[in-house]
Amino acid sequence: MQYLDFEQPIADLEKKIDELQEISVDDKVLKPEIDRLRKKADQLRESIFTNLTRWQRVQLARHPERPYTLDYIERITDDFIELHGDRFHSDDKAIVGGLATIDDQSVMIIGHQKGRDTKSRQYRNFGMANPEGYRKAYRLMKMAEKFKIPVVTLLDTPGAYPGLEAEERGQAEAIARNLKMMAVLEVPIVAIVIGEGASGGAIGIGMGNEVFMMENTWYSVIAPESCSSILWKTWDYKEQAASALRPTAKDLLELKVIDGIIPEPLGGAHRDYGKAAEAVKAQILKSLKKLNKMKPDKLIDQRVDKYASMGVWETASGKKDKS
Structure with a gap:
């Protein structure tokens, strides 16, 4: 350990x-x-x-022994069939997905996948997806819509891959296209942050009717270290940045960005894979039982309203017309 x-x-x-x-x-x-x-x-x-402080929860979310997407799939699904490729460029190993059943419920399950050792981390690109990863997810979600199968996504990434070749192949466009598609997908979408939820890399498969975070995870537009390097020109203030960003499950529940928190075994999900997986499975089934009763148009309306209501804003009014 x-x-x-x-x-x-x-x-x-x-x-x-x-x-x-x-x-x-x-x-x-x-x-x-x-x-x-x-x-x-x-x-x-x-x-x-x-x-725990916010920074300590960030550390737990990155624990190298923490269960990853395939660990959860192994424990909560039956008959998982992995589907590969984006039909444009290649098969991105940083995102895995396919058809499965959870008890008697068919699902299309998709998630980021990290590696355990140097070789597998390179193979999975440290869980950082290229455009073809998001396009693969797009293809699988549209397939799920065609066959009226709910979508479950598991988020765990330090961010979308920032390399030059990813930008050349349309990284931003691929993520934006996914968001546009997920907003109007005609089947239920349940998204769960199981580790790190960084920026567009996470939201690229994370827009859902219901969004949950595991107890010791984080979800933010930027990582604390990157925030610290921008504001203070050094990573030394990453703990202060974590406090300011408020990226933990408790913070985001208070901000109404997520719908609930999934408890973890004491000491973190890596302490007991089985118990952590059971908690995730229970939440998925509970959410789908409710969402499956909603018609496609209601699912879309609920999803659009959910994201449109986030944040605080003011509308600037012009001078009144006295004529």
Whole structure:
């Protein structure tokens, strides 16, 4: 288990527990001390994880052992059939998608996919999609619409790939085209942030009738480090930037950007893949049970109204006509 900096006190206790278990020749001798340390570790974990800062939640969202899209697909779906290619350029490995069933509910499930080691991270381009990834998602969503199948998207990306070749192939256009399409898609869309939700890279497959975030994730127009580098010309103020951006699930629920928060196992989703997947599955089924009752025109109206009502604005009025 890999520990983050703020988890070090927990790591020290668990290391001591492991050492005592290794040297124990008689369970009765050291068992009381081991039980005491386990209880203390549990209390410490609860204390730490109920008082996390925004930056600490950003760190948890990036935890290298956190479950990714394919981990959730493996645990919550049956008969997953991955579909490849955008029919324009190539198959982008940073976005995976295909047909599956969740219990008896057919879905088109699409999400960003990161890698676990150097080789797989390069293969998945660190979860940063090229235009062909968004065009693949576009194709799959239109296929779902044709067969009247709900769409489920899982968001986890540090952003769309910013390379020159991506811009040459129309990165911005591909994302904008997806947003235009998703706004009027005639089937339910449920979007869930399972890790990082950065900028257009996330929203490119993230417009939904209902949008949820897992407890220890973030969703923002810019990453804290990038924000810090713009405002202070250095990454050193990333924690202050995270506080100012308010990118956590709790923040965005208060701002009415998302519809709810999916709880995680204590210590983060990486602590218990099964429990995290069950929570995601339960929310998907609950949302689809409600959305499946809505007619296509009502789904579109609800989705458009949802995004049109976000934010605060004022309308400037001209001088009154006295004639």
